[in-house]
Amino acid sequence: MSNQQKHWEKTRSLLFITLAIWFVFSIGIFLFGAEMNEVTGPFGYPWTYWFTCQGSLGAFVILIFWFANRQEKIDEEFGFSEREDE
Amino acid sequence: MKGNFIDNLPKVYGIYTGGFIGFIIIMAIAEQMGMTAKAIGIAFVAFTVFIYALIGWLSRTAQADAYYVAGRQVPTVFNGMATAADWMSGASFVAMAGGIYFKGYGYMALLVGWTGGYVLVASLLAPYLRKFGCYTVPDFIGTRYGGNLARFSAVVVLTVASFTYVTAQINATGTIASVALDIPFQYAVYVGLISILLCSMLGGMRGVTWTQVAQYIVLIIAYLLPVFWISNKMGAGFFPHFMLADEVARIGELEQQFGFVKNAAADLKSVPKGLAGITKAHSAVNATPWAFISLALAMMMGTASLPHVMMRYFTTPSVKAARKSVGWSLFFIFLLYSSAPMLATLSKLSLIDPNLPTGIIGKTFAEVEAIDWYQNWNQANLMFISDFNGNGTLELNEFFMGGKAVVLATPEIAGLPYVISGLVAAGGMAAAMSTADGLILAIANAISHDVYYKIIDPKAETAKRLLVARVLLVIIGFAGATIAAMEIQGILGSVIWAFDFAMSGLFFPLVLGVWWKRANRQGAIAGMLGGLIAGAWYLVWVRTGGSGFLGITQLTFGIFGSAVSLVLMVVVSLMTAEPDKATQKMVDDVRVPSGKTILGKSH
Numbered sequence: 037m038s039n040q041q042k043h044w045e046k047t048r049s050l051l052f053i054t055l056a057i058w059f060v061f062s063i064g065i066f067l068f069g070a071e072m073n074e075v076t077g078p079f080g081y082p083w084t085y086w087f088t089c090q091g092s093l094g095a096f097v098i099l100i101f102w103f104a105n106r107q108e109k110i111d112e113e114f115g116f117s118e119r120e121d122e
Numbered sequence: 123m124k125g126n127f128i129d130n131l132p133k134v135y136g137i138y139t140g141g142f143i144g145f146i147i148i149m150a151i152a153e154q155m156g157m158t159a160k161a162i163g164i165a166f167v168a169f170t171v172f173i174y175a176l177i178g179w180l181s182r183t184a185q186a187d188a189y190y191v192a193g194r195q196v197p198t199v200f201n202g203m204a205t206a207a208d209w210m211s212g213a214s215f216v217a218m219a220g221g222i223y224f225k226g227y228g229y230m231a232l233l234v235g236w237t238g239g240y241v242l243v244a245s246l247l248a249p250y251l252r253k254f255g256c257y258t259v260p261d262f263i264g265t266r267y268g269g270n271l272a273r274f275s276a277v278v279v280l281t282v283a284s285f286t287y288v289t290a291q292i293n294a295t296g297t298i299a300s301v302a303l304d305i306p307f308q309y310a311v312y313v314g315l316i317s318i319l320l321c322s323m324l325g326g327m328r329g330v331t332w333t334q335v336a337q338y339i340v341l342i343i344a345y346l347l348p349v350f351w352i353s354n355k356m357g358a359g360f361f362p363h364f365m366l367a368d369e370v371a372r373i374g375e376l377e378q379q380f381g382f383v384k385n386a387a388a389d390l391k392s393v394p395k396g397l398a399g400i401t402k403a404h405s406a407v408n409a410t411p412w413a414f415i416s417l418a419l420a421m422m423m424g425t426a427s428l429p430h431v432m433m434r435y436f437t438t439p440s441v442k443a444a445r446k447s448v449g450w451s452l453f454f455i456f457l458l459y460s461s462a463p464m465l466a467t468l469s470k471l472s473l474i475d476p477n478l479p480t481g482i483i484g485k486t487f488a489e490v491e492a493i494d495w496y497q498n499w500n501q502a503n504l505m506f507i508s509d510f511n512g513n514g515t516l517e518l519n520e521f522f523m524g525g526k527a528v529v530l531a532t533p534e535i536a537g538l539p540y541v542i543s544g545l546v547a548a549g550g551m552a553a554a555m556s557t558a559d560g561l562i563l564a565i566a567n568a569i570s571h572d573v574y575y576k577i578i579d580p581k582a583e584t585a586k587r588l589l590v591a592r593v594l595l596v597i598i599g600f601a602g603a604t605i606a607a608m609e610i611q612g613i614l615g616s617v618i619w620a621f622d623f624a625m626s627g628l629f630f631p632l633v634l635g636v637w638w639k640r641a642n643r644q645g646a647i648a649g650m651l652g653g654l655i656a657g658a659w660y661l662v663w664v665r666t667g668g669s670g671f672l673g674i675t676q677l678t679f680g681i682f683g684s685a686v687s688l689v690l691m692v693v694v695s696l697m698t699a700e701p702d703k704a705t706q707k708m709v710d711d712v713r714v715p716s717g718k719t720i721l722g723k724s725h
Contacts, residue, residue: 044713054245062238062422066414069227070407080367085405088230089463090363093237093456100244100449107249108442116716118440 043114050110054103061092061099128195135200138173139339145169146343150541159540163302166544167551170340171317174333174555181325181332186584189326189591190257190567192437196331201443202450204331205434207338209236209451210458211287212294212554213617215341218459220525221614222466226402228409228417232618233459235418237452239425244448247426248435250636250712252444255719256436258564259429259628260572263650265721266635267643268705270577275650277568279627280429282654284561285602287428287620290613291558292318292599292606295551297526301502302547308607314555315603322559323592326567330559331437337552342457344549349461352468352536356478362464369471373404376474380483383519389510397506397522404470412673420678424621427628429568430560441715469532474518480535483521486514495534499527525614562602566594618677619661626657626683630691638695639709645695652690657683 037045065072069084077083078091111117127134149162187193196204214236221229256262259280264273295314300307321333349362359365382401393399402408425431434451435444476484482493487509490496499505504524507516523531529550533542570591575582582590627650634641634649660679664670674682700706708720 040710040714047713051245054241058238058241058245062234062241062418063415066231066234066418067411069411069414073405073407079364081370082405084407085227085370088227088233090460092234093460096237096241097449097452097456099241100452101446103241103245104442104445104449107445111442111715116714118442118716 039114043110043116046110046113047107050103050106054099057099058096061087061095065092128197131197131200135335135339138336139343142170142340142343146541146545149544150539153539153541159543160304162540162544163547164304166548167299167302170548170552171320171555174317174336174552175320177333177336178321178323178325178329181329183325183328184585184588186257186587188328189588190436190571191433192326192328192331194437195439196437198438198443198447199450200335201331201434201438201447202454203338204334205431205447205451206454206458207334207341207552207556208330208434208560209431209455209557210341210553211291211557211617212298212550213290213614214458214462215345215550215553216294216298216526216529217614219462219465219469220528222463223470223528224398224400224402224525225408226404227407228402228413230463231409231414231417232421233462235421236425237455237459238418239422240448240452240455242422242426243431243435244445246633247432247636248448249441249445249715251432251632252435252438253441253712253715253719255721257571257721258568259432259632260568261576261721262635263631263646264572264576266705266708267631267641267646267701269643272643272647272650273572273576275647276628276631277572279624279650279654280568281565282658283428283620283624283627284430284565285598286616286623287430288558288561288565288598288602289605290616290620291554291561292602294554294613295558296603296606298547298550298554301530302544302551311603311607314551314558315599317551318555318558318562319596319599321555322563323595326588326591327433327437327563330563333559334556337556338454340552341549341556342454344545344552345458345465346461348533348538348542348546349465349468351538351542352472352532353464355536355538356468356472358468358471362468363460366464366467369467370405372475373467373471374406376483377403377518380474380518383517385510385519389508392508393522394503394506397504397524399519399522400470400474401519404467410673416673416678416681420625420680421618421621423625423629423684424680427624427632428621429624429628430557430564432632433564433567434560465532466528469528469535472532472536473521480537483516483518485516487516490516495531498534499523499531504531558602562595562599565598566591569598570594615677622657622661622678622680622683623654625680626687627651627654629684630688634691636709636712639706640695640700641691642695642698642701644698645691645693648694649687649691653683653687656686 073082073084075083077086251262254262260273260276263276296307296311299313300310322330353362354360358369438444438447472480474483475481482490504527506522510520574590575587631646631649657679660682664676
């Protein structure tokens, strides 16, 4: 398998992991919205309410930065990262 | 100042922010010295619009690269701010807190959808389209799939989605300009339009980028300052985001105590159009999982398909910067979106809690009618009370308010000085202008670059291309303003439709263009046109009394459109020949961040 194919394979697995986490915070937890809202969560807000106001939104911000760093590592590993002057 | 403009950006915008805060302080002092509310409103809007126009003029350019993609040198964080301003429209700024105030949980699907979509942008599209080196979104479609028909189909989808969106934004600038400058809406729309064009016409994407950064700074100060101030003034907590749990619980208690009394249809007839009462619980789960998830999903896929957002990531210096920039964009959006539910909570509690001095529920009608702010907002057609049960006391179901009032009126209700209301008007104007600019530019660039230059006259010189682009900008702006002046739809409804149109026609052709090598021209054309037509058909069908299916409503019709698009694209691609070797090689190159862009620096 060529260098490029290996790079793409790793990139694709990173995508699947990223989308899986995305799915949990954007869709998964809201399947149980009613049940989860009965429980008190962070800062004393009901859990579901907190996720819609802050939790999921913040998780997305962190997820994107995490994804960007992981992808940079993959690019470096296979020598595909960009030079600064490009 | 030493060094070039890009190196000095933090300093330039630091001075700008300081200057703006200084302006707010001067206005506050002027208010104390007797400047009228009307003069303060005019000063805020006129001063900020003047600054944007100045930036637009300073960014003028005659180069295609600067006009279309701001010279591809916008640093990560600043591009994040510009994208956030591009993204957060008049609807986000003025209408969102109101939507949460009235509809609670079911509405907050939009918060999740309008942020979660950026994960898709970062992981599926933005870095690859940046590597591609295109000027516009149809540029990618046209080169990846080849052929004028594919390019043209992409322009059609882009225009339908963006135009639906832009009329709403011009409408919002008109609303704010008419309130702040005290002129009729029909004229105010054109005042708004001219302000918008001043930012974009001379400098194209470069002008829009630097005005959007300036607009972000204004809008975020204008949104956060009142939220923190009100929270502190009410004694609800000095950092509202972490400290409003008691207030949320108290609203739940009051809702139990008052109950949601259903009004008779005959009584509701007397309520002015556009105003609503509180009929849904504030923090309880009041929507089915599918209603919530389908709306969030439609907004997320729409986010990843809207061209005015995608093209912001064409302006970064590298692929790596494009990825990081998506993260910064969402961070800057998060600052406002996470504050909207807090503002809705503070606004609702201050109005309905009888224990607070501002609470009006439980007071007599004579008392409420004597309050200054009630008279003002009643006159502006944003508040209304009526004694349906004739007991002389205001009940929860007898109080009606417009969605915009939550953002516009809460500072006044909480007793903040008028300077804050002026600031909020400037913020709303900045939010609506920045989005309108991005959208008009997306449409004009697609038509000038993809239709005129790539299809009609590929030999045109740069000067002529940019002239065409600018003429189109003006024409599209005026067309948008003319439709906006007719006031056909509400702001929020048409914004949501724009997302549905974009995802119906563009989501899968864009994503599969990068992630599925086998996708070919025939499949993409079928996917774009089929998806758009299917989505539009569903919308018309539901609007004209159709029952719909699978719980897909007129707000989520993009789910149906994009499903049709996916099926058509896969089936037609597999039935026809696979893309040629050169195209497959191109897809391989797109997937690797290093090396030259696919399209040349100037094309």
